[in-house]
Structure formats: C-alpha cells, structure tokens
Amino acid sequence: MKIAVLTLFPGMFAGPLDESIVKRARDAGLLELSLHQLRDYAHDRHKTVDDRPFGGGPGMLLKPEPIFEAVEKLAGDKTRVILLSPAGRKFDQAIARELARCEDLLFVTGHYEGFDERIRQELADDELSIGDYVLTNGALPAMVIIDAVTRLLPGVLGDDQSTQEESFSNGLLEYPHYTRPAEFRGMKVPEVLLSGNHAEIARWRAEQARMRTSERRPDLL
Numbered sequence: 001m002k003i004a005v006l007t008l009f010p011g012m013f014a015g016p017l018d019e020s021i022v023k024r025a026r027d028a029g030l031l032e033l034s035l036h037q038l039r040d041y042a043h044d045r046h047k048t049v050d051d052r053p054f055g056g057g058p059g060m061l062l063k064p065e066p067i068f069e070a071v072e073k074l075a076g077d078k079t080r081v082i083l084l085s086p087a088g089r090k091f092d093q094a095i096a097r098e099l100a101r102c103e104d105l106l107f108v109t110g111h112y113e114g115f116d117e118r119i120r121q122e123l124a125d126d127e128l129s130i131g132d133y134v135l136t137n138g139a140l141p142a143m144v145i146i147d148a149v150t151r152l153l154p155g156v157l158g159d160d161q162s163t164q165e166e167s168f169s170n171g172l173l174e175y176p177h178y179t180r181p182a183e184f185r186g187m188k189v190p191e192v193l194l195s196g197n198h199a200e201i202a203r204w205r206a207e208q209a210r211m212r213t214s215e216r217r218p219d220l221l
Contacts, residue, residue, distance in 0.1 A: 062116060090129055
C-alpha cells in the first residue's frame with residue numbers, strides 16, 4: 001500500500017511512524033509512506049498557505065491554490081484523497097478495514113480554522129475525524145489512521161488472525177484476557193480458561209464481550 005501525507009508539520013510524524021508495527025511494515029515493503037510539506041507548493045516569497053475568511057470571523061483558512069497543486073501532483077488515478085478535520089465522518093474500525101483495501105491513500109491534514117470549501121468540493125474523496133474534539137492540526141489524526149490501517153494489511157502482524165479477534169472486529173468490545181500466573185495476589189484466572197474446553201471458553205468469551213460492551217459502550221449494541 002502507498003500512503004502519502006500532505007502536512008505543514010512533517011517532523012511530527014518522525015517518531016510514531018518510525019517505530020513498532022508501522023516501521024516493520026515499511027521495512028518489509030508492505031507500506032510505502034511519504035510525507036510532503038504543504039509550503040513547498042506555495043510560490044510567494046513567504047510561502048503563504050492560509051488567509052482570512054471572506055465574511056469575517058476568527059482564525060485563518062487553508063488556501064485552495066497550494067493544496068490543489070499538491071494533490072494534482074501527488075495523486076494518481078487510483079488515489080483516494082482524504083481530508084482530516086473535525087467536520088468529517090467519525091473514523092472507526094469498519095472504516096479502517098475499508099481503507100486497508102485501497103491501493104493508494106493521500107491524507108491532507110487540516111490546520112487553522114480548516115479548509116477553503118472548494119477543496120472539499122473538488123478534491124476530497126472522503127473527510128474523516130477521529131473524534132468529537134478539536135486538535136491543533138490534522139497530523140495526529142493522520143498518524144492514528146495510518147497506524148490503524150497498517151496493522152490490517154496482510155502480512156503486517158505475522159498472524160492475520162490477530163485482527164479477527166479484537167475489539168470492534170465483530171462490533172463488540174473484546175473479552176477479558178489473562179496470562180500466567182494462574183493466581184496473582186489472590187486474584188485467580190477464571191476456571192473456564194484453564195479447563196481446556198474450547199467450546200465453553202468460546203461461550204464465556206462471547207458472553208464477556210457482550211457484557212463489557214453493554215457496560216462500557218451500549219451504543220455499539
């Protein structure tokens with residue numbers, strides 16, 4: 001998979017995307033990741049990418065000219081262009097799986113008061129938000145989505161079954177997990193998990209997943 005990010009802050013990506021699973025995916029050639037500085041597509045002396053909104057109001061908006069030029073240069077016929085802003089549809093595991101089936105993604109990260117509306121109208125194939133809150137810019141949401149998508153790519157985790165048995169894989173939160181020792185400070189692992197009865201273990205896990213979802217995320221039921 002190819003992922004490109006258009007951002008004012010490429011330096012923010014260096015740590016998170018150079019470690020752990022994303023790094024392994026890049027090293028293995030499963031993910032081709034590139035970062036692009038938006039100011040490189042502004043041609044005035046000050047590399048201006050923002051301006052005041054027509055009609056007044058606080059803050060500044062990202063201008064259309066540099067973003068149009070950047071997207072037209074970076075995007076190919078199969079590229080899915082995604083804006084990151086609080087106004088987008090809320091990102092979830094289903095969307096992560098949807099994006100993992102794409103060949104080529106281009107994330108355009110917001111900043112200031114957002115985008116000139118013509119960018120949304122003419123360039124974007126989708127617009128995503130990672131939650132109902134506002135961050136200083138779209139770099140962190142881009143990292144979150146890249147991480148969530150990368151781990152779903154075939155071969156990235158080593159055992160693809162890992163992505164089938166986790167929170168949200170079946171619409172529920174994941175059941176509780178335990179490991180050795182079987183007893184720690186008086187706290188014991190449920191007997192069913194020590195029984196070796198796989199049918200009973202499966203039933204217990206399904207019940208626990210439903211209970212946990214009901215208690216913590218009833219909106220998922």
